[in-house]
Amino acid sequence: MTDKDQTIVTSGGHGRFPWSHVIGYIFSLVLTLVALLMVTNHVASGGMLLFVILLLATIQIFIQLFFFMHITEKHGPAYHIITLAVALFFTFAIIAGSLWIMTFTQVSS
Amino acid sequence: MAVDVNHSVVKSADHGTMLEYSTEDGALKILGFWFFLAQDMILFACLFATYLILHNRTAGGPSAMQLFDVPGFAAETFILLTSSFTYGIATFQMRNNRLKSMLIWMGITVLLGLSFVSLELKEFITYVLQGATISRSAFLSAFFTLVGTHGLHVTLGIFWMISVMIQLVKRGLTPVTARKAFIVGLYWHFLDVIWVFIFTVVYLTGVMK
Secondary structure, rough: HHHHHHHHHHHHOOOOOOOOHHHHHHHHHHHHHHHHHHHHHOOOOOHHHHHHHHHHHHHHHHHHHHHHHHOOOOOOOOOOHHHHHHHHHHHHHHHHHHHHHHHHHHOOO | OOOOOOOOEEEEOOOOEEEHHOOHHHHHHHHHHHHHHHHHHHHHHHHHHHHHHOOOOOOOOHHHHHOOOHHHHHHHHHHHHHHHHHHHHHHHHOOOHHHHHHHHHHHHHHHHHHHHHHHHHHHHHHHOOOOOOOOOHHHHHHHHHHHHHHHHOOOHHHHHHHHHHHHHHHOOHHHHHHHHHHHHHHHHHHHHHHHHHHHHHHHHHHHHO
């Protein structure tokens, strides 16, 4: 480690304390606690509660991606974002498609 | 053998130097790992789809409501969330060229990972002792496959992280070891993402009335 590197480190302003990580961590704890307490205290009915906890989980995914996985960093074009978007589409197609197609077997059986 | 001056130094406003992106090779391997994560996401999508279809098919055996223990899975969740955070700090320390501190945070992450896996194993053993084995019902097959696949990923991640720590101790922070450490981090945060959905879709809906 040369002195030159040390100067680069501190020039960023945020180099001394990982604020963004702490904020991300607090957010993820709060989101998890809210989801947990909403379910254990039965604050809403089935469908509505399911929607809210899925929403909380989705927000939490974005927190992981932005605060911990440094998704905005890239070297050249952002191919990783395109790949993730395609994978998300497949994820949706597999889960929603499977659930949808299985509704037909329940009718016939 | 810390910083090779021939490599271009990639800087970020928040994180100081970014050794892991400093070579074309490193940047490409990080991109390649995002591709792996994308396909791993599809693997979990298939397991989630299977679980969602089968979660009510208990074949007279124990149901999710009877099995799942709220303090147990809540503890697993908070441990894994914390370990994702501690690895984030390890990456932060790496980018500030603080190898020793980075290794300490990686060590904490490994310990948290180990406690997560032991809690999960304890949970599985409790279920099996109650007769809720993987072959008992379609619900339990889907449950053990989904949660077990995630647990295997975490177990692999622990061994992987330890081996990267050994390399860091031996070789110090180089563009290669920094890239390896960054990629293990991506993997670890990704496992936390998957767990958030297991927590929500499997456990929370399992205990929902």
